Structures are given as structure tokens and as C-alpha cells.
Amino acid sequence: MYGYEYPHPAVTVDCAVFGLDDGDLKILLIQRDLEPFAGSWALPGGFVKMDESLDEAARRELEEETGVKKIYVEQFGAFGDPGRDPRERVVTVAYYAIVNLFEHEVKADTDARNAAWFPVDEPPRLAFDHARILEAALARLQDKVRREPVGFEFLPRKFSLTQLQRLYETILCAPLDKRNFRKKILATGVLEETEDFEVDVAHRAARLYRFDQKAYARLRKAGFVFDI
Amino acid sequence: MYGYEYPHPAVTVDCAVFGLDDGDLKILLIQRDLEPFAGSWALPGGFVKMDESLDEAARRELEEETGVKKIYVEQFGAFGDPGRDPRERVVTVAYYAIVNLFEHEVKADTDARNAAWFPVDEPPRLAFDHARILEAALARLQDKVRREPVGFEFLPRKFSLTQLQRLYETILCAPLDKRNFRKKILATGVLEETEDFEVDVAHRAARLYRFDQKAYARLRKAGFVFDI
DNA sequence: GCGTATGGTGTAGTATATACACTAACGATG
DNA sequence: CATCGTTAGTGTATATACTACACCATACGC
Secondary structure, X not given: OEEEOOOOOEEEEEEEEEEEEOOEEEEEEEEEOOOOOOOOEEOOEXXXXXXXXXXXXXXXXXXXXXXXXXXXXXXXXXXXOOXXXXXXXXXXXXXXXXXXXXXXXXXXXXXXXXXXXXXXXXXXXXXXXXXXXXXXXXXXXXXXXXXXXXXXXXXXXXXXXXXXXXXHHHHHOOOOOHHHHHHHHHHHOOEEEEEEEOOOOOOOOOEEEEEOHHHHHHHHHOOOOOOO | OEEEOOOOOEXXXXXXXXXXEOOEEEEEEEEEOOOOOOOOEEOOEEEOOOOOOHHHHHHHHHHHHHOOOOXXXXXXXXXXOOOOOOOOOEEEEEEEXXXXXXXXXXXXXXXXEEEEEEEOOOOOOEOOOHHHHHHHHHHHHHHHHHHOOOHHHHOOOOEEHHHHHHHHHHHHOOOOXXXXXXXXXXXXXXXXXXXXXXXXXXXXXXXXXEEOHHHHHHHHHOOOOOOO
């Protein structure tokens, strides 16, 4: 037992992990194994330990519950309305992450019966206030993807411009003009042309590009702002 | 005494309240009356009560400690590194607010010896990790002020275009062209011309404008994005 | 070799952003 | 009451960025 002079809320972290499956934006959910909401789907997350930072807690819970590890997570808000958890007052710090869905095999683990990807636009009914958190995460993702070159996280290291365009179209829910998109994205200078091409396609193979992290770091220092 | 099976961090809220004093952007600080950091300056804030939301806690603490009330606050992040408070593990949810400095008389109250405005670019040494929180708040304010018409909160209800321009120049730390600024801000359609002019000035009196909230609501519904 | 499917390219027109300088109006001063 | 100092208020030309749009190239399967 741990005692305090004043009541303390519990503090948790929750992660909205987005992945791209062809033309569908998906969200990684776990099926809860414990009460409350046992059997319901929820964002992966859990209690923050006393000796770890919030970011560390987010990464740990994500790995424990879904097997997804070594990814970048970004905090986007805290949710703490009284009553959002039936057990006790819980304040949750919410994170989002972007992964290449095919590079992360998900597996249920601690506290979870199951882990799976769902389309963001038709998720199952979610536990707690996770529907609201997911909504906020999605809004934040759309903002982020336009202003910083993070979309590449969804794709394999080498990708075609068409893949990249589909990605933006999917996340922003808007069609983009092929020629204008290519002009714009190449003009930013953050893409490096490789000598590789698509293979095993029943049409002309597309050239593959990769994100040039060093070039982006240089540009950013010079005051450049990514904006698609 | 309140007991829990697992240890719980304390949860606090902290507020970075910005005000504009002529050409200086200022931050509202309190001088702590209690340990730890008694005598140090800090962002106003305090513990979240069990029956109030995070937003409510922020507004309550602000009023209790500084007398500033009825203002809009916006959450911008949670800070919870172990060790940021010497007493116990404390996770703080941070808010920022924008006020017209002349309309809010500040007075020290509960837990504070004193409350005062400081220039954001040369604040005193701050308690806890509040310097880092202030830095994050400032970055957020700069982002916000460009993308949403919140700058008006700094000014009296009726203001001149020059006042508004100075405001943007101060917050963005960049000079703006007078004619282009006026064209751009008027073109947004969120300003309403009044029949009033400056008084008691030793030069031609400037026309006063006011923020047209209804017009902005209409425009936003139509997909308009404010962008200065 | 022909059909099918995607890759890859350029230009003209329009809208937006920038740079820039003078007259108007008011109070203060002598 | 003439002059000075100070800020208000205005327009245009140029450069830059955005938009819309159509055709040939190349790979594979049959």
C-alpha cells in the first residue's frame, strides 16, 4: 500500500499507433483482457511507473501490449475528466505514433487478449473515452504530416512517388494532382533518388526514392519549413 | 490518508499566461511562499482536485494564485520526468493563456507571496522545470497566433491596426510591412471597422477595429483557415 | 504484337506575396 | 498661426507560387 496526505489520480499513457495498409489508414488496438471493459477494444497503454518518464512509459506499454518497439512516439495531449475510468480518477497522457504496418508484426501480450489493426474511419466501439482520444490523435496526425516530413515513417525505406502520394491522399482525405505533387515534394529537397526500381509489377516500374534525413536537417537549420 | 495498491504520482496543472505590455511580451509569474523553492518565481499552478477536470483546475489555480479569472486557457502538454519535483513524483499538465495585461490586475493569493509580469525573454530563474515549460509554451503561442485569430485577446476590444501589427511583430519577433499587413488582415474578413478613433494622440488618430467573432465563425464553417 | 496498367513529364494562366514612398491629419511648439 | 514632428493611410509593379490539364514511355500478360 502507498499512502498520501491528499488523494492522487492514477496516471497512464495511451498510444494511438497509425499504420498504412495500401490505401487504408489503420489504427492499432488491443482487446482488453481485464476489467473494466474486458473484451472491449482500446488504445494500447497503461500505468506510468514511478522511475520512468512519460515517453518511456508510452514506448514500454506499446511494446508490452503489442510487440511494437523502437518507434518514435509524440505526445499530443492529456485527458483527465473525472469519471473517464470507472475504477478511480485516471489522468492519461496521450501519444501518437506512425509505423510501417508491414514491418511490425503485432502480437497480444500483457493485459491484452489480442492486438489488431482497424481502419481509422470505422473502428470498433472503444473502451473508456478512447474514441475521443483517437479523434484528437487523427486531427494531430493530419496537421503533423503536412508540416513535417513524417509521412515516410509509414513506408519502407525505399518507396515510389506514387506510394508517397497515395499516403498523403489517404491521410488528408483529399485527391492530389500527380504532376504538382511530384514537383512540390521533389522541390523540398528531402528526397534522394535511388538507382532502384519497383520489381514484379505488370507495368512500367517506378523509380524508388528515400528520405534524406541529413538534407532535411540541413534545410531545417536554414529556416526551411516543410509544407505539403 | 489516502492509500493505493500501486504508487501514484501527484498531478498538477501549470499556466503560462502571456500578456502584452506595449512592445513587450510578458509572462505572469508568482513568487512561491512554500517549500520547495520558497521565494523562487514559478508559473502559477497547483494540484488537481479529484472532482474537477484538468481545464477547471487550471482556471481555478490561476484565479486563486493571481486573481486572473474568466479567461480562455489551452492545454499544450504534459511534463512528468521523474525528479522534476524534489518532494515526490509529479506529473504536470501545462496550459497557456493570452490576456490583455491592462484588464487583469494581478494580486498574490493562496500559496504565493507575490504575482508579477516579467518579460518573456528575460525571466527570473524559475522553480522546478518551469523554464522548459515556458519555452514550450512560447513556441506554442507563436504557432497558434499565426494560425488562429487569438492575438486580439491581448488587446482592448477596440484597437488600431498599428496596435495589432506591433502585437504580431512582438510575438513573432519579426518586422512586418505595414501595407501588406493591413491588406492581409483586412482581407481575412475577421475585423470589423468601427466609427471610433484613437483619442489624445499627438498625431493623426487611427481608426479602431474590433474582432468580428460571428464573421470568423461563419468563415471557419466555410473552410477558411486564418493564416498571417 | 497488342492490350492494359502505371510511370513520368511541361506549360500557360491565375492567384498570391513582396517590395516600396508619398500625402493626410493631428497636436505641440514658438 | 506657421511650422515641425509623428503616425495614419493608401496602390502598383514584380516575382513567386499554385492550379489545371494530356500525352508518350515502359513493363507485363496474353
